[in-house]
Amino acid sequence: MSIQTSLTAEFPELSHLTREDLEDMLAEPAYFQAIFHTLSKAKELYQSQAELGLANETIANQNLALQDELYKLRSETKDAFDDAKALEARWTELQREQKEVYQRFTPQFLLMRLRHATTAQDDLSETLASTFVRSTSSEPAATPASGKEVDDFVKEFRELRKTYHKRVMWGDQWTIGRVAWRDDHDGV
Known part of the structure; x- marks a missing residue:
């Protein structure tokens, strides 16, 4: 099977192009780009890329909407942890004092x-x-x-x-x- 036949089998949109057109397309990058962007597989690829981009943008916007709440929760968690550490230190101190009293x-x-x-x-x-x-x-x-x-x-x-x-x-x-x-x- 020739290269042209396998190329047209995979990309039927190129079947109307002559061998010279295909060679020109390979030699001229702007011509290649113009033809490439008309291919259905390329359009599908760009469409799925755009959809993924929109999905990522939606997720990013949702994350940004949660950002303030997450920062608030992080701050509250840090405060609670710091309080717990302070209480733990106080507990240790009270246990020592209690031991001294009980002694x-x-x-x-x-x-x-x-x-x-x-x-x-x-x-x-x-x-x-x-x-x-x-x-x-x-x-x-x-x-x-x-x-x-x-x-x-x-x-x-x-x-x-x-x-x-x-x-x-x-x-x-x-x-x-x-x-x-x-x-x-x-x-x-």
Whole structure:
């Protein structure tokens, strides 16, 4: 099959052209363009290209119409993310603070506080007794402590010692394992 025959079979619009016309068309680009644009396949190609261009333009216009809303959503999302990060940092800080607060209420810390308070209570009652003894012994023998002063001392000393002995008993109960501390803060 000749080139001209296969060309006219594929492009029937060229069948009316002579061999010389075809050669001129190949030699002259403007002539080639003029003929090429009249071919139905070329027209179909340009038509589908134009349709795709219009479809792309429509999609681009739709995207542009959504652009402001998308920028707004992006901004809101960024703000929400930043807020979430700030809250996460605050949560970490609060957990640390909570741990510090709860540490003051651990059984070991409370026992240590009880022991210190017991020692302080003992020191306080002994200081009161020493002060009373010094004040009564430094006075001249002719003026002994009045009954009211003695009664006041005994009452105050008794209260101090009562508190001291309660604390000693609580410490003893702890030592023998009769004190159970609830550990509710883990679930908070």
